[in-house]
Amino acid sequence: MSIFEIIGAVFLLIGSIFLFLGGLGIFRMPDVYNRLQAGTKATTLGGMSLILGVGFLMVETNWAWMVKAIIIVIFIAFSNPISSHALARAMYKRKRYPIITSKDENMDAYREVNENEKKEEDA
Amino acid sequence: MIYLILIFFLLILMVGAAIYAVVQKDLLYAVIATGVISLVLTVLFYILQAPDVALTEAAIGVALTTIIFLITIRNTLRHEDEYSNKDKFKSPTK
Amino acid sequence: MRKFLVILILAVLGFYLFEAFSGLGLGFPRFEHGVKDYYLDKTVSELHVANTVTSIVVSFRGFDTLGEVTVLFLAVSALGSVLYKRRHDVGSRSILFASSGIVRSGSKLLFPAIILLGVYIFIHGHLTPGGGFQGGAIIATGFLLMLLAYENFRVSHHVLSYVESLAGIIFVVIGLLGFIDGGTFLQNFLPSGILNELFSGGVIGIIYVMVGFKVAAELTGLIYSVLHEKD
Secondary structure, three states, rough: HHHHHHHHHHHHHHHHHHHHHHHHHHHHHHHHHHHHHHHHHHHHHHHHHHHHHHHHOOOOOOHHHHHHHHHHHHHHHHHHHHHHHHHHHHHOOOEEEEOOOOOOOOHHHHHHHHHHHHHHOOO | OOOHOOOOOOOOHHHHHHHHHOOOEEEHHHHOOOHHHHHHHHHHHHHHOHHHHHHHHHHHHHHHHHHHHHHHHHOOOHHHHHHHHHOOOOOOOO | OOOHHHHHHHHHHHHHHHHHOOOOOOOOOOOOOOOHHHHHHHHHHHHHOOOOOHHHHHHOOOHHHHHHHHHHHHHHHHHHHOOOOOOOOOOOOOOOOOOHHHHHHHHHHHHHHHHHHHHHHOOOOOOOOHHHHHHHHHHHHHHHHHHHHOOOOOHHHHHHHHHHHHHHHHHHHHHHHHHHHHHHHHOOOOOOOOOOOOOOOOHHHHHHHHHHHHHHHHHHHHHHHHHOOOO
């Protein structure tokens, strides 16, 4: 067992743990934003780790796997957070506001701006 | 064996999503369910060693068809019940 | 009377369907001595194409592919004629929100990568899985991303129709050249090259690139006319 295979196995383990936590978070979290946070962060890191792990496992047989894995990782790093951001923003524009348990009134300062924007559009 | 279990699970998921898409009155959810069918079908095609068909299904079934249905829903009405009431239905171009 | 007519038509249809399917012998290998071995053999030995599916779709059944592309063209033009409205029809609400800066700059970065993936898939159609249809659909999703991110993003319908008709004309011209050279439509008239190289397989690569351009132009035009009904 070479050093690359051990690194690849560790990456695969990290990726599986992240994906499991992401799946758990989608079930356990109370509202949309928390679920998005759990789902996207976990799938971004988990998917990147899994693909890097596969690249490390195959790097001795064929180094082209590693190059392809890095390209896919860059693609995931761009696309996944952007899609999550777009989903969260769409929910906020639809006035599904996050659940806030804190007493601090400035916790969701953007809400007022959002309400006013909507009124201006309607007027 | 593990492949058989995986294929069985995916088939059950597909049938469930199809039934949900038919039963659901909210058309947005129904469209998302059809997207899920296409997604599962992509995985199935890949497992059954047809990567060409899987690529087609991924691009057309998951992305393009779902988006076109979503735009259509955005332009018309979202709930199935609203279509029975003809007076409510107004063309979005008016 | 009407119900009786319906039942009669259904009975006739059912009878012929039963007749058709009863002769099929479902569940038995029908192509045991058929064309399967011929295709698998000739794909590598004569056409020098690594992907058997591509050789069947483009070479052995190339005429069917031409028909498929024509059907897609007809569907898209029918949709365009249904959605067509005059330009000075005013008063409609825009169906798009303004998207945020993150989405805009992100899709500007991702758009070339998606186009590159699509082009890669249809150029390597005879070597790796995929081909003209797949690559064209992926390019169309790239345009869809830009159209959703930038509400002012415009695609010229003239350019799309020129690209589409040019690709279709080249497809037919290649088929006719094969007719002149070898006696059958879409006969290979270019050197076959070496197996597993980019320039191999004769006309198959060129035809798949043309199919890719055609499908990409058609699907992009479809999305564009659905999204922006006004122009």
